[in-house]
Every structure is written in C-alpha cells, then in structure tokens.
Amino acid sequence: AQKVTQAQTEISVVEKEDVTLDCVYETRDTTYYLFWYKQPPSGELVFLIRRNSFDEQNEISGRYSWNFQKSTSSFNFTITASQVVDSAVYFCALSGNTDKLIFGTGTRLQVFP
Amino acid sequence: GAVVSQHPSWVICKSGTSVKIECRSLDFQATTMFWYRQFPKQSLMLMATSNEGSKATYEQGVEKDKFLINHASLTLSTLTVTSAHPEDSSFYICSARDLGGVGMNEQFFGPGTRLTVL
Numbered sequence: 106a107q108k109v110t111q112a113q114t115e116i117s118v119v120e121k122e123d124v125t126l127d128c129v130y131e132t133r134d135t136t137y138y139l140f141w142y143k144q145p146p147s148g149e150l151v152f153l154i155r156r157n158s159f160d161e162q163n164e165i166s167g168r169y170s171w172n173f174q175k176s177t178s179s180f181n182f183t184i185t186a187s188q189v190v191d192s193a194v195y196f197c198a199l200s201g202n203t204d205k206l207i208f209g210t211g212t213r214l215q216v217f218p
Numbered sequence: 219g220a221v222v223s224q225h226p227s228w229v230i231c232k233s234g235t236s237v238k239i240e241c242r243s244l245d246f247q248a249t250t251m252f253w254y255r256q257f258p259k260q261s262l263m264l265m266a267t268s269n270e271g272s273k274a275t276y277e278q279g280v281e282k283d284k285f286l287i288n289h290a291s292l293t294l295s296t297l298t299v300t301s302a303h304p305e306d307s308s309f310y311i312c313s314a315r316d317l318g319g320v321g322m323n324e325q326f327f328g329p330g331t332r333l334t335v336l
Contacts, residue, residue: 142327148309150327196261204250204315206325208261
C-alpha cells in the first residue's frame, strides 16, 4: 500500500525564518513520483515540484529547496527566508504504477509579519 | 499551457437536487481525468478515475450511483452529484493528465468547485 505522512499539522513562523516541511512516504513500487503542492486560501492547488524515484538530486528554486532521501523515504521541503505570502497548506503526494496521486494530510504554514 | 478549468466555481443547492460540475482541459487533450473531494481542513481524497469513452473507476467507499461521472471527450469530464445532501458539501477538485505531454504522472488541477447543500 502507498502512504504519505506529513507529521506536522501546523507550523507558525515569523517572516524571514527558514522552515522545513517534512514528508515521509511508503511504497513498494520501484518507480514512483513525489510531488509538493501549495494550496492557498483560494483553494486552487499550485504545483511546486515533481521528482522521480531515480533522481535523488536535491533541487533549489529561488527560496524553495527539496531534499529527497530514498534511504529514509523522505522528501522534505524547505522555504528559506519565509514571507507572509508563503502562508498556505502544503501537500506532499506520491504517485506510483497506478498513476493515482496519494496525498498526505497537509501542513498548514502560517507566516507572521 | 496545461490549464484545467472547472465550472461552476461554487454552487449552493437545496437538499435533494442534483448538481453537475464540469472539468475541462483547455489547451491539451486528457484521456484521463481524476475527481477529488476535500472536506474542510482535510486532505484531498481521490473519488474516481475517469477515462475518455469508458466507465469511471471509483475508489472504495464512493457510491457510483450518487456521483455520476461522464468523460465524453478528450477535454471534458463531468461529475454529477445526484440527490445531494448536506453531507455532500465539500470542495470538489478535478485534475487531468496530459495525453501527449512529457510530464510523467503529472496531473494538472482545476481550481475546484465549492458545493454547499442546504
């Protein structure tokens, strides 16, 4: 069975702090994809990143960075120098052979000025 | 590119009525579309997978007679909530997979439809 765990339900930080959102996954598929989505209060999902299981290189995109560690089945997301506009719910998701997306329960990030 | 629209964006209806939600891929063809439901402060739960020209595949626990899905073309899938009740109030989100895209397993999400049943 596939599963995504986001243990942090809610995180509050003050602007300019760095914050890391944890994601741990379970799958028996040898080929799989991991995703991060942002859901602002408007509700629309914003795609942030997709990573396949064969690419363990960490990625940086502006203030965002992702750390993929197959050894610990984790795909953590770090926001550097957080801003109020980063306030949202962030979902980690997993897709394997079936193409179905399995979402974690989400982490609500609140960034205070 | 890869834009998915949903209509309506929100709807309020009386208990017992049926509501149809449309999901369209605007600039690409999608053989597969997915329907998700999200209750307040909860995660997205896959309801069904819709394939163009064939019957939808429903997830366990989702009533296929209550949530009718039609995927009549490569750019349109509809979800009809039949005889809606207050417990069906939720945020319904569709996604579409690009037939010809290079994005493996990538789904493009619509903006969602907020359904409130009185």
